[in-house]
Structures are given as C-alpha cells and as structure tokens.
Amino acid sequence: MSGDVSEEPKPRRRQARGERRIAQLLQAAARVFCASGYTATSTNAIAREASVSPGTLYQYFPNKEAIAIELGERLLNEMREAHGQAFTPENLALPLPEMLDVVVDPLIAFNCENPVFLALMHGSEVPGRIAEEHDALHAGLLASVQEVIGHYAPGLSAADRARIANMTFAIFKGGLGLVLAAPEGPERDATVAELKAVLLRYLCPLAGTPVTTPPPR
Amino acid sequence: MSGDVSEEPKPRRRQARGERRIAQLLQAAARVFCASGYTATSTNAIAREASVSPGTLYQYFPNKEAIAIELGERLLNEMREAHGQAFTPENLALPLPEMLDVVVDPLIAFNCENPVFLALMHGSEVPGRIAEEHDALHAGLLASVQEVIGHYAPGLSAADRARIANMTFAIFKGGLGLVLAAPEGPERDATVAELKAVLLRYLCPLAGTPVTTPPPR
C-alpha cells in the first residue's frame, strides 16, 4: 500500500561470505540433484553435501524449490551467454556442415560441463516454475531452429517448418543423452560426430543439396 | 531349510475378485505414475485412484516398488509379445523403408497406448529393479538393431556398428517423445512419417543406396 517498499520485501544485505555460501550450496545442490533427481533429493542432503547445517541453507533459500529455481536461472543465463552468439546472421549464412558445428558444439559442451541442466529440465517431477523456464528456453531454441530452417528451405509451409524444427531438436536431445553417457574422450567425440552426421543427412535435402557424405569411417 | 517350501514363500490362492483388483490397481497406478512420476506418487493416491482403501492395496502388493515392478513386467511381456515378431529373418531381408515401417510402427503404437512405459523406464528416480529390467530390454533391442545394421552394412567394425545402433535408438527415443506429445490424429501421423524419414536418411548410406527421397511434402 505505502509506495516505498514497492517490490523488495527482502532488502537483505549480503556479505561476501554469504555469496560464497550461496555458490557452495548451489554447487552441492547440482551434484545431489544430478545423482538423485529433484524429488528424491532432501534439503538436508544438500546441506550435508555442502558441509553446512540445514538452518544455514534456509538462511539463503526460502524453500527447496527456490534452490532449483536459482540453480536453473543461473544455468540458463550461463547458457544464453555462452551460446547466444551461435545463431548470429553470419553463422546463419554458413553452409550446413559448418553451421552444425557452430551450433551443436557449444550446446554439447555446455551440457557436458553442466549435467544438472538436463536433469533439472527433463523430469516431469520438477516444480512448475522450472518447467515454465524450460518451456520458454525450448520455445526460444525452437524459434531459432525454425529460422535457420526457413533460411535453408524458404518454400516450406509454417507447419512443415515447425515439424522439422521439432524433429531436429528431438534428435539433438536424444543424441545429447548418448553423448553424455559416452565416456569422455575419443568415444564421446565419435558420438558427437555421429550426431552431426544424423542432422546433416536429415537436413541436407532441405537445401536441395544431395547427400555427399561417404559412409562413416 | 526344510526342503518342501523351496521357493514359494507365498502359496497364496487368489480368487477371481482378487485378480480383478490387481488389474484395477495396476491401471490406477499407471495413470498416477504417468501424471506424477514414480517418486512423487503416493501409495494412498494409487488406492484412491482405484477407489480402494490403502489396506486393500497392501493385500496385493508388499510395497510401492512391487507395484511398479509388476506393472513394468506386464508391460514388458506385452511389448515383447506384440513386437517380438518385428525382428524376424524375413523382415530383416526387407528393403530399408519397408523394414522401418515394420519395426517402427508397432513400437510407436505400443508406446502410444501405454505412455506409462516411457515414464517408468525413463526416470533415474525409479527403483533399482525396474532400471535393471529396462537395461535388459534396452540391451536386447540394441542387439536387434545391431543385427539389422550388420545385415545392411556387413563391412562395419563392431565399434562402428554399436555406435550406429545406439544412435539409431537414441533418435527413435527422441522422436518417440515428439510423437507422444503430438495430438492424436493427422499431426501425429505426420510426426511418425518425419521420424521414419530421419531414420531412412541416416541409415540409407549404410546400404550404399543413395537417398532418393524428395524433400518432405
């Protein structure tokens, strides 16, 4: 009612120590979420993983959901920052194989370094707020993919373009799981290459280009 | 110790009513697992969905895990029965597009009719026993896919064949999610067709056949 405290109910001043604790707690939460999933993870387990008391955890987060939300938001920002430049106009003009490299590689790298991301964004067990964020991200990426597809195949109907973009994204998600499951090293690299081959062969006909890739290996 | 009760600790005689209750409980469990996931589903919620008291539920299942296991086992049997004939030698000799129809369609149909299957087999939240079953199923399907691939491209190394089979399966799983998300009807059919197109274009080069499919639509 009084116009002063408009929308900061918590004008809490954080000390450097507090910021460190938050980062430490989020790291611990990432590990535990990753290992057990959101629902099966207890807040006490997160606190224990962070070598901190439950009370300390609740000094920085109002509830369990808020931990996942903050973690998700930070990952989302990090991802947008690291990957935002992939869908630039100049990259959009690249020939298909190179464009695949430019778009796929950073996405793969991000998910390899942050396996929590998939765990949080994937399960139907996550609270509503995270699901919303995920939907927004998904819609954004899908729009980008549609734009690219529209650039390579201008004659497509909107429905066809949407379906192809969805399928492209689904293939990527499926392949991403495989890549993460593969042991780091040459095997993972080969899996990534295979995934790109799939996408290339699927999308090549759109551009009217015949498939010129030889059988793998 | 006494040699008589060798390995039936429960020589329980079931009446017809009991069998009906079990089926009813499993159906209810399927709906609730599907909606909320395994961990977030309470046994009381299953009983309520089945219009039955919690005590009645525990007359037929020793614990929550057993419900998921029984459900998973029944689905697995149903699936093997309905789909076991897909990988027959005569189907294996079919040209690629027809063989894709024969293998993909029943798998899609099964998952459309039993969406719980994916929900149970997918989450890392499920208890160990289901995960084992899933691994076994996965390994079996993968072996079948490898066999098919070996038939189409005999010259491949074992590692390459394994990688391609894995990728094929991953593509299918990703596409399956899309298909289930699409509203039943022409849109779903189009998505299925698109998924087959992906697989066809990916696997065609293995057979040395050039891709002859025109751009979709």
Place this chain on the structure above:
DNA sequence: GGCAAACACGAGTGATCACTCGCGTTTTTC
C-alpha cells in the same frame, strides 16, 4: 572497542508417506 546486522548452528516441529493391524464381509470348501 562496541553495537548491530549477517552468519551459523542443530535440535525440534508439523506434515506426509509407506506400511500395519484388528475387525468385519464375502467367497470357497467340505
């Protein structure tokens, strides 16, 4: 140095969940 605010703790609290128990009802068996 002294005061206030932020930080840290961990036993405690209420809610929820998986699961049990005692008792009443229906079905099978002889």
Place this chain on the structure above:
DNA sequence: GAAAAACGCGAGTGATCACTCGTGTTTGCC
C-alpha cells in the same frame, strides 16, 4: 451350513522430510 480362507476397510504407527527457532559467533561500521 459352517468352518476356513480370501477380501476389504481405515484409523493408526514409525520414519522421513521440509522447514523453524533460540542461541551463539563473525563481520562491517562508527
């Protein structure tokens, strides 16, 4: 038709979990 066995119930029980609170410690500021 009566004993036995299977079925059905729902309040109750112990464990676990998300979250709190009272108290003590550290940090920033004058």
